[in-house]
Amino acid sequence: MPDAPAIDPAAAHEIASHKHERPLVSCAWDPLGRFVLFGSEDNALHRLGIDGLAAAAFTGAHDSWVRALGFSPDGRFCFSGGYDGRLCQWTLDGEPAPPLRVLGAHDGWLRAIAVSPDGTKLATCGNDKLVKLWTITDGLLAATPTGVGTGHESHVYEVVWKPDGSGLASCDLKGQVKEWSPAGTLVRDVGKAEALWKYDEGFRADIGGARAIAFRADGAQLAVGGITAVTNAFAGVGHPGVSVLEWSDGKLATLLEPKEKQQGVCWGIAWHPQGMWIQVAGGGGGGWLRFFKAGEANELHAVKLPANGRSLALSPDKSKVAVALADGHLKIFSLLPKPV
Amino acid sequence: MPSNANPACGSADHVLSRRALLGGMAAAAATGLVRRPALAKSVQGSGKRVLQIFLHGGVSQLETWDPKPGTATGGPFRAIPTSVPGLHISELLPHTALQMHRLGLIRSMTNASDDHGRGQREIFSGRNQPAPLDVPDLGAVVAKACMSDDFPLPGHILIRGSGGGPGNASYLGPRYAGVIMEDAKPPAFTDRPEGLSPEADRRRSGLRSRFNDRFATRRRTADTEAYTFSYGQALDLLDQRKVFDVSLESERDQERYGKHEFGRHCLMARRLLEHGVSFVQVNHSNYDTHFENFDFHIEQLGEFDQPFATLVADLAARGLLEDTLVCVMSEFGRTPRINAGYGRDHWGKSWSVLLGGAGIQPGAVIGATSADGTEVTDRPVDHGHVFHTILQGVGVDSTADFHIGGSDFTIADPAKQPIREMLA
Numbered sequence: 001m002p003d004a005p006a007i008d009p010a011a012a013h014e015i016a017s018h019k020h021e022r023p024l025v026s027c028a029w030d031p032l033g034r035f036v037l038f039g040s041e042d043n044a045l046h047r048l049g050i051d052g053l054a055a056a057a058f059t060g061a062h063d064s065w066v067r068a069l070g071f072s073p074d075g076r077f078c079f080s081g082g083y084d085g086r087l088c089q090w091t092l093d094g095e096p097a098p099p100l101r102v103l104g105a106h107d108g109w110l111r112a113i114a115v116s117p118d119g120t121k122l123a124t125c126g127n128d129k130l131v132k133l134w135t136i137t138d139g140l141l142a143a144t145p146t147g148v149g150t151g152h153e154s155h156v157y158e159v160v161w162k163p164d165g166s167g168l169a170s171c172d173l174k175g176q177v178k179e180w181s182p183a184g185t186l187v188r189d190v191g192k193a194e195a196l197w198k199y200d201e202g203f204r205a206d207i208g209g210a211r212a213i214a215f216r217a218d219g220a221q222l223a224v225g226g227i228t229a230v231t232n233a234f235a236g237v238g239h240p241g242v243s244v245l246e247w248s249d250g251k252l253a254t255l256l257e258p259k260e261k262q263q264g265v266c267w268g269i270a271w272h273p274q275g276m277w278i279q280v281a282g283g284g285g286g287g288w289l290r291f292f293k294a295g296e297a298n299e300l301h302a303v304k305l306p307a308n309g310r311s312l313a314l315s316p317d318k319s320k321v322a323v324a325l326a327d328g329h330l331k332i333f334s335l336l337p338k339p340v
Numbered sequence: 341m342p343s344n345a346n347p348a349c350g351s352a353d354h355v356l357s358r359r360a361l362l363g364g365m366a367a368a369a370a371t372g373l374v375r376r377p378a379l380a381k382s383v384q385g386s387g388k389r390v391l392q393i394f395l396h397g398g399v400s401q402l403e404t405w406d407p408k409p410g411t412a413t414g415g416p417f418r419a420i421p422t423s424v425p426g427l428h429i430s431e432l433l434p435h436t437a438l439q440m441h442r443l444g445l446i447r448s449m450t451n452a453s454d455d456h457g458r459g460q461r462e463i464f465s466g467r468n469q470p471a472p473l474d475v476p477d478l479g480a481v482v483a484k485a486c487m488s489d490d491f492p493l494p495g496h497i498l499i500r501g502s503g504g505g506p507g508n509a510s511y512l513g514p515r516y517a518g519v520i521m522e523d524a525k526p527p528a529f530t531d532r533p534e535g536l537s538p539e540a541d542r543r544r545s546g547l548r549s550r551f552n553d554r555f556a557t558r559r560r561t562a563d564t565e566a567y568t569f570s571y572g573q574a575l576d577l578l579d580q581r582k583v584f585d586v587s588l589e590s591e592r593d594q595e596r597y598g599k600h601e602f603g604r605h606c607l608m609a610r611r612l613l614e615h616g617v618s619f620v621q622v623n624h625s626n627y628d629t630h631f632e633n634f635d636f637h638i639e640q641l642g643e644f645d646q647p648f649a650t651l652v653a654d655l656a657a658r659g660l661l662e663d664t665l666v667c668v669m670s671e672f673g674r675t676p677r678i679n680a681g682y683g684r685d686h687w688g689k690s691w692s693v694l695l696g697g698a699g700i701q702p703g704a705v706i707g708a709t710s711a712d713g714t715e716v717t718d719r720p721v722d723h724g725h726v727f728h729t730i731l732q733g734v735g736v737d738s739t740a741d742f743h744i745g746g747s748d749f750t751i752a753d754p755a756k757q758p759i760r761e762m763l764a
Contacts, residue, residue, distance in 0.1 A: 022412060023678070023680070041412070041415075041416075041678065043410060063409070063410070063418055064416045064417070064418065065416040083416040083417075084418065108638075109416075109638075127638065155638075201502070202502060202625075202626070203397075203502075203625065203626040203628070204501060204502055204601070204625045204626055204640075205626065205636055205639050205640060206639060207632070209635075233631070233636075234397070234626065234628045234629055234630055234631055234632075234636065234683075235630045235631055236630065236631030236632065236681045236683070265681075282680065282681070283631075283681055284681070307680060308680040308681065326680035327680075
């Protein structure tokens with residue numbers, strides 16, 4: 001762990017809290033660590049300053065919830081994707097201004113955004129079963145995609161860049177994981193996060209899909225989070241699961257599950273370079289922030305949240321996490337030992 | 341044999357149990373012994389039919405017929421315009437939106453029911469539950485009122501993959517009970533056993549009939565009449581088996597409806613309606629979305645929308661819609677409030693039903709809800725009013741009685757009335 005400070009999951013403690021009027025659905029930390037963006041059950045993108053917790057809303061571009069968030073690596077711009085299928089680019093700093101770009105990116109929900117590590121490309125995915133690649137030139141998003149990846153047979157729920165920027169991974173409703181080139185061409189079917197999907201014969205519906213995705217820093221493993229061991233799809237009776245797959249062959253390395261099998265869904269997963277997966281979950285068992293030591297199936301430590309967790313963001317310096325909650329709170333937890 | 345046959349019947353056509361008889365008398369007493377007119381026979385054989393699409397589990401009115409985009413309760417979906425100027429429905433129903441000029445909406449359903457069993461009984465029977473009298477479902481009432489005496493097929497057919505009510509005929513008897521087609525397959529036990537030739541089968545049935553007739557001259561009972569009817573119906577079904585074979589529809593039509601379960605079921609419904617079946621229910625499961633309401637509605641309504649719209653358009657194109665009343669309903673709606681698991685829970689206070697076709701005012705929108713959808717603000721109605729309206733739409737005087745076994749049974753809840761402005 002060359003750059004990150006030593007964290008202590010058992011010492012995780014809340015250091016800031018902001019209450020929004022609607023339940024939150026997403027959050028992301030800007031690369032410079034100044035802001036947390038969040039989406040909520042309204043049609044806006046919201047910016048929260050870390051110092052002073054001043055909130056500002058970016059409105060007028062989306063007419064559905066904003067679940068997908070991203071940033072240019074230099075922190076000048078941010079990107080939002082909504083359940084209206086739109087992809088928008090905004091100037092992050094200053095008074096919220098009208099968007100620089102509003103693109104009709106997907107037919108149906110746009111579910112995830114991933115900006116390449118070098119900031120030259122942006123990937124999106126959605127309910128049209130497509131993965132799309134967009135070029136960013138001189139900071140500005142191209143108006144049309146440069147690559148359209150086909151091959152998923154169900155809604156594409158998540159997309160993420162490999163840490164070295166050499167390609168992407170996506171995962172759909174049925175847990176199918178695919179690898180894409182940076183140009184958006186299909187490289188291979190990686191494997192399937194089997195534990196995260198089932199077809200409920202009683203309800204006649206699919207339940208599952210990737211609700212969170214992250215690579216380990218060395219790119220050797222891919223973690224896909226969702227709900228597993230579902231016994232009643234429409235009541236959400238199942239528990240948060242994370243399938244950690246070997247990237248080389250797609251085989252399951254570890255299925256992360258809560259020790260106490262609380263009900264819920266994993267809505268956020270992040271790799272901490274101290275050798276740990278950090279997960280946020282929410283459901284019938286309440287909201288939880290959990291820490292899993294790499295290679296171990298059950299958590300090392302869990303923090304009970306006051307409401308269902310719906311999104312997770314690790315700060316750029318890896319010392320804090322932001323969690324978006326169903327009760328409208330955006331909470332920030334320090335992972336460092338408490339000052340004496 | 342129909343799944344819901346009442347073995348305590350007195351005749352195949354007019355079956356009456358002691359309990360139903362006493363209940364009917366009690367109901368008559370409760371309504372002041374005012375004798376209503378008996379149902380006229382004129383509707384029978386008129387070719388009027390009802391298609392009921394039952395969205396089992398409780399479809400969300402906010403994700404279908406009464407969207408509230410941009411509000412705290414509205415969820416993530418937008419509203420889209422329809423073929424009726426000024427009328428918007430959820431973006432999840434783009435194909436249905438193009439058929440709305442043939443259909444009408446009731447946006448002001450309200451009742452006390454938040455329970456699946458109770459809600460289903462209420463919407464199927466049109467009576468508040470628990471009811472003092474076991475009453476027949478809409479399908480049985482429509483079959484009894486509209487089917488001609490010599491119609492060779494069941495008049496009340498339920499197509500389903502999962503869930504749905506039993507098609508209760510109550511005092512109307514097994515002839516009007518729902519015959520269930522599991523997964524659009526012909527009713528169970530209607531194929532001739534392998535190795536039994538048609539001639540051998542005919543002789544076997546003849547022998548059984550002779551024994552039966554001889555027995556009936558001395559010891560005719562409700563039970564034997566019911567069994568006789570069931571044998572007769574089974575033989576009729578055997579002869580009509582091709583009616584139940586959806587694969588005989590063209591490949592193009594199978595593609596248009598979709599080869600998934602609900603698509604096949606809608607095509608089967610069209611086939612049955614074309615053959616004159618009085619009441620066809622297609623059950624689409626499931627909408628009980630306490631969790632992930634939005635993802636599940638994308639999936640379920642994505643399956644519902646195109647086959648349903650295709651069916652409505654086909655009925656219109658074939659001249660059947662003017663004689664076929666179409667209804668889309670659930671046992672209740674779903675909570676405007678979105679829960680912490682992105683779900684919506686049971687909600688009977690303000691929800692919607694769609695009607696169209698025979699006797700229904702095209703493009704009508706009845707009632708309204710508040711801006712956040714939590715309460716009815718105009719023209720509150722319930723299952724009882726809808727029951728009357730459907731019957732009136734197909735020409736049945738819902739204020740009349742069935743006269744059965746010497747007793748009068750109110751066809752619909754006498755405390756409720758049809759929604760007149762919904763009727764053409």
